Amino acid sequence: MLTPARIMPKILVVDDEPDALEVLEFNLKNAGYEVSTADDGEAALKKARQLLPDLILLDLMLPEVDGLEVCKLLRRDPATSGIPIIMVTAKAAEIDRVVGLELGADDYVTKPFSPRELVLRVRNLLRRRTEGEDDKPQKMQFGDLVIDIPRHLVSVAGARVDLTATEFKLLIILAQRRGRVQSREALLRDVWEYDNLIDTRTVDTHMRRLREKLGDAARYLDTVRGVGYRFIEN
Amino acid sequence: MLTPARIMPKILVVDDEPDALEVLEFNLKNAGYEVSTADDGEAALKKARQLLPDLILLDLMLPEVDGLEVCKLLRRDPATSGIPIIMVTAKAAEIDRVVGLELGADDYVTKPFSPRELVLRVRNLLRRRTEGEDDKPQKMQFGDLVIDIPRHLVSVAGARVDLTATEFKLLIILAQRRGRVQSREALLRDVWEYDNLIDTRTVDTHMRRLREKLGDAARYLDTVRGVGYRFIEN
DNA sequence: CGCCGGGGTTACAAGTCCGTGACATGGCTT
DNA sequence: AAGCCATGTCACGGACTTGTAACCCCGGCG
Incomplete structure (x- = not known):
């Protein structure tokens, strides 16, 4: 922290x-x-x-x-x-x-x-x-995708999407750093909090589950071949 | 500001x-x-x-x-x-x-x-x-659940519910922050007032007792797996 | 056109989390 | 002193989550 x-x-x-x-x-x-x-x-x-x-x-x-x-x-x-x-x-x-x-x-x-x-x-x-004010916004919206951190809530076109804790964290990290590509290593470090032991393919699996649950809104999640993943706004 | x-x-x-x-x-x-x-x-x-x-x-x-x-x-x-x-x-x-x-x-x-x-x-x-949210109300009502802080009174469908001090505090903290998920750590900090010594599973036990006593109204208490608990209004 | 490597997809075993009941402790009342 | 109640801890078991491995697909390259 x-x-x-x-x-x-x-x-x-x-x-x-x-x-x-x-x-x-x-x-x-x-x-x-x-x-x-x-x-x-x-x-x-x-x-x-x-x-x-x-x-x-x-x-x-x-x-x-x-x-x-x-x-x-x-x-x-x-x-x-x-x-x-x-x-x-x-x-x-x-x-x-x-x-x-x-x-x-x-x-x-x-x-x-x-x-x-x-x-x-x-x-x-x-x-x-x-504690007062923090810098990162606690609620984000991209088109029909809404991410509300304090409520631990994600919705697509008004329909609530149930994410597990890890999926949620992965999405938040990507959304907060939208535009910038995140390597699997970076994601492991920040989402999984420093478990150097786990396989980088684990990230892929979680990305897949996340995309599946997001349905339409999976279009915001972009794969950069050979590098990692990124959140794109359009 | x-x-x-x-x-x-x-x-x-x-x-x-x-x-x-x-x-x-x-x-x-x-x-x-x-x-x-x-x-x-x-x-x-x-x-x-x-x-x-x-x-x-x-x-x-x-x-x-x-x-x-x-x-x-x-x-x-x-x-x-x-x-x-x-x-x-x-x-x-x-x-x-x-x-x-x-x-x-x-x-x-x-x-x-x-x-x-x-x-x-x-x-x-x-x-x-x-201007930040209105200051905390001293009396709250959600459907048939009534929480009266000054009187230290909780009732469900008109029937009084006897809560212990800890249970009561837990309930009002959750209700006052309704919608937002509270981690076990946050609850320990704010309900138990920062006894870092106690087990986070203690929160679970108290949630269970609270739910048991609230009966029907326990539906307002939501578990968010891997994250914590939250009070939901509907 | 076929090889290769990265990533999508699927399946599953192990792990984690939480509800539940039981129990120990310790303060307060009787 | 005995009993009661509130509270914190523990162990168990079911449900869900998660990491991993195996397989498949596809695009880039020679």
């Missing part, structure tokens, strides 16, 4: 109780995050802008400027408005109020929390932001 | 009365849309597949293949199933019938309509599709 060089996510923790701060910091560092802290609203806002953390853990009760206010301000500033926020609160009852206010936190944790729960929520939220 | 270069939304208008067609076309072009037309069901289906418009305005009364039928066919073909449809009809009374049929139109307009109303509805529908 094309995993981009992993960097350590940066987290800003805001809480005015030293004890709570320490617990949070310890657990997050343990889980492999880079942690900065702030113990009041003003410092939080300043650090958020300076550090641009990947996530902010914000206690609801703060002296001076309270958590809700900080949250709103963070959301208002374009520099920080995209940063996910997890609200932390001692009172479960507060949660409802906060949720009711819909002021833009992305998740909530109540004290006391288990370290596991905390880390899970953090990870979830970070993942959601990171 | 990664807004793709804005293009002019393409709208397909289907109506067999030349006058009505002209009025619709004029108003939509005036509002800045690219408009194509069709005057019978067959042409509509063909053009929809060819042009892949962003929205379809469909008159209920058409010669040969009527609007309802066209609507159903558009929905059935994966190529066009995601395109929003606005039904147009001369008789207000027809609306109820159509709504009752729940056949998948997204909005309804009755003749005579004000140009302003028409454009508003079009704009609304286009906006809804452009």
Whole structure:
């Protein structure tokens, strides 16, 4: 997979109780995050802008400027408005109020929390932001052939075609690289994921099964003699 | 946000009365849309597949293949199933019938309509599709299966079904992502919250228990061999 | 015109995947 | 302490998938 060089996510923790701060910091560092802290609203806002953390853990009760206010301000500033926020609160009852206010936190944790729960929520939220957009289209159409990757669905002229997992993967790889010829070796590597052991004729067999099931739409699958296969658009 | 270069939304208008067609076309072009037309069901289906418009305005009364039928066919073909449809009809009374049929139109307009109303509805529908999907509904219904998340309640044909916490979570994750296949790994990550330690076969067992408890409604839970599970609506 | 090699086609044995029932564990209630 | 229930794991068996080998066809080339 094309995993981009992993960097350590940066987290800003805001809480005015030293004890709570320490617990949070310890657990997050343990889980492999880079942690900065702030113990009041003003410092939080300043650090958020300076550090641009990947996530902010914000206690609801703060002296001076309270958590809700900080949250709103963070959301208002374009520099920080995209940063996910997890609200932390001692009172479960507060949660409802906060949720009711819909002021833009992305998740909530109540004290006391288990370290596991905390880390899970953090990870979830970070993942959601990171995974985001991918480059390859998830749905493709060529004439009457439709390929819908998330639904794992292929249809020809509106009629659904049932493909096995391997056939589906083969078709996707070819369609995504349409125009370019793929050697049997390349296909084995990318569809079968690095099984150097299997015969290259295996590709042929799967191409045949794929063509059979696609019927009319098999015309998109082109054999280049002596080289491999390719997907042609017209 | 990664807004793709804005293009002019393409709208397909289907109506067999030349006058009505002209009025619709004029108003939509005036509002800045690219408009194509069709005057019978067959042409509509063909053009929809060819042009892949962003929205379809469909008159209920058409010669040969009527609007309802066209609507159903558009929905059935994966190529066009995601395109929003606005039904147009001369008789207000027809609306109820159509709504009752729940056949998948997204909005309804009755003749005579004000140009302003028409454009508003079009704009609304286009906006809804452009801005990411609507946030997750808290209560869902599919045929006789009702899932109420806040109340933690599931019923089939009116009869309450007792699910354990895990089963419930599994069901709602699948239902919220209905249509899209979820791999065992994805389910472990999101239902079990990232316990990499547990066996992927555990998912199977829980699916089995879920299906058993759902009885009839288990038909919504689909196995995609070699890939994972998915929730299907029909 | 016949040979040759690459690829289409068919058949089948081995492998894989999933539904199913059984069981161990461990937390919670009584 | 006993019992119950939720949950994770395992083993079995049937159905489907997949890799391979054998055979056939066809086009290119001498």
